[in-house]
Amino acid sequence: MSALPKSAVSDALAAPQALVQVTDLTMRFGGLTALDKLNMHIGDGEVVGLLGPNGSGKTTFFNVLTGLYKASSGSIIYNNTEVIGQTPQEIYRSGVARTFQRSRLSLPLTVFDNIVIGDYQHMNQGLLFNLFQRKAFRAEYDSYVAKVEALLNIFSPPLVARMFEPVETFTMIDRRRIEVCRALLSRPRLLLLDEPSAGMTHDETEALMDDILQVRGKLENLSIVLIEHEMNVIERITDRCIVLNYGKKIAEGTYAEITADPNVQTAYLGEAE
Numbered sequence: 057m058s059a060l061p062k063s064a065v066s067d068a069l070a071a072p073q074a075l076v077q078v079t080d081l082t083m084r085f086g087g088l089t090a091l092d093k094l095n096m097h098i099g100d101g102e103v104v105g106l107l108g109p110n111g112s113g114k115t116t117f118f119n120v121l122t123g124l125y126k127a128s129s130g131s132i133i134y135n136n137t138e139v140i141g142q143t144p145q146e147i148y149r150s151g152v153a154r155t156f157q158r159s160r161l162s163l164p165l166t167v168f169d170n171i172v173i174g175d176y177q178h179m180n181q182g183l184l185f186n187l188f189q190r191k192a193f194r195a196e197y198d199s200y201v202a203k204v205e206a207l208l209n210i211f212s213p214p215l216v217a218r219m220f221e222p223v224e225t226f227t228m229i230d231r232r233r234i235e236v237c238r239a240l241l242s243r244p245r246l247l248l249l250d251e252p253s254a255g256m257t258h259d260e261t262e263a264l265m266d267d268i269l270q271v272r273g274k275l276e277n278l279s280i281v282l283i284e285h286e287m288n289v290i291e292r293i294t295d296r297c298i299v300l301n302y303g304k305k306i307a308e309g310t311y312a313e314i315t316a317d318p319n320v321q322t323a324y325l326g327e328a329e
């Protein structure tokens with residue numbers, strides 16, 4: 057039997073029933089190792105901050121976890137099932153949803169259309185179904201309207217009245233809210249947020265975090281992993297933080313613990329030089 061590395065063993069012991077258990081995860085792009093034998097876990101209902109200087113592997117981790125990249129080696133067990141080797145659609149259907157660093161909204165489309173697009177693989181899209189089963193099509197459409205309305209009501213009630221307006225007429229913070237709602241439409245167990253504060257003012261960021269905390273309170277057992285450079289956001293909403301540097305985990309703990317960690321200070325100061 058091959059022995060597991062010490063860090064993997066201690067991580068598994070720390071979280072015997074984690075929603076996500078990452079073991080020795082490695083992702084290489086040619087000669088570059090973006091994730092280097094990463095071991096970590098994400099607990100049920102936990103909000104985990106993923107930190108690290110630019111290029112430390114944070115987004116690559118999201119891309120591997122959501123099936124966009126296939127890991128070079130290692131394992132990600134999500135909800136007792138191996139993720140590596142599954143397609144992005146399979147992973148999404150199993151309850152992992154994400155937002156992206158750069159906005160992926162279609163500006164001329166309405167709020168409703170943008171949110172529902174995220175779930176299109178669940179819709180009955182057959183031409184014959186749409187043409188000849190008008191009643192069933194209408195019922196499916198109405199059920200999506202009800203779902204989107206319910207979600208907007210949880211996340212941001214003022215958006216309900218504007219559900220059929222094009223996204224281009226909305227402010228940056230509302231666009232971000234719409235993106236988070238799109239990710240939440242499938243009622244995921246794990247929500248991955250890639251720098252939700254990017255491009256927003258301090259006040260907008262605070263308001264968005266209020267909404268995310270609210271959602272967390274209302275959607276039972278939702279786990280969130282948040283990539284974020286704004287330290288006050290991290291401090292406010294995370295239960296635990298993991299810091300990466302050159303694809304390796306260099307620190308883990310509460311916000312207070314990781315900010316006091318000399319390894320973390322060196323990683324960030326080193327980057328500023």
Ligand SMILES: Nc1ncnc2c1ncn2[C@@H]1O[C@H](COP(=O)(O)OP(=O)(O)OP(=O)(O)O)[C@@H](O)[C@H]1O
Nearest residue numbers: 085088089090108109110111112113114115116117
């Ligand atoms: N598709 C790719 N092909 C080649 N190299 C890549 C690819 N994706 C990421 N990388 C490299 O992997 C490393 C980690 O990148 P990644 O985007 O994961 O970092 P990050 O921590 O998310 O950075 P940032 O905070 O700037 O978004 C970087 O050196 C990056 O250039």
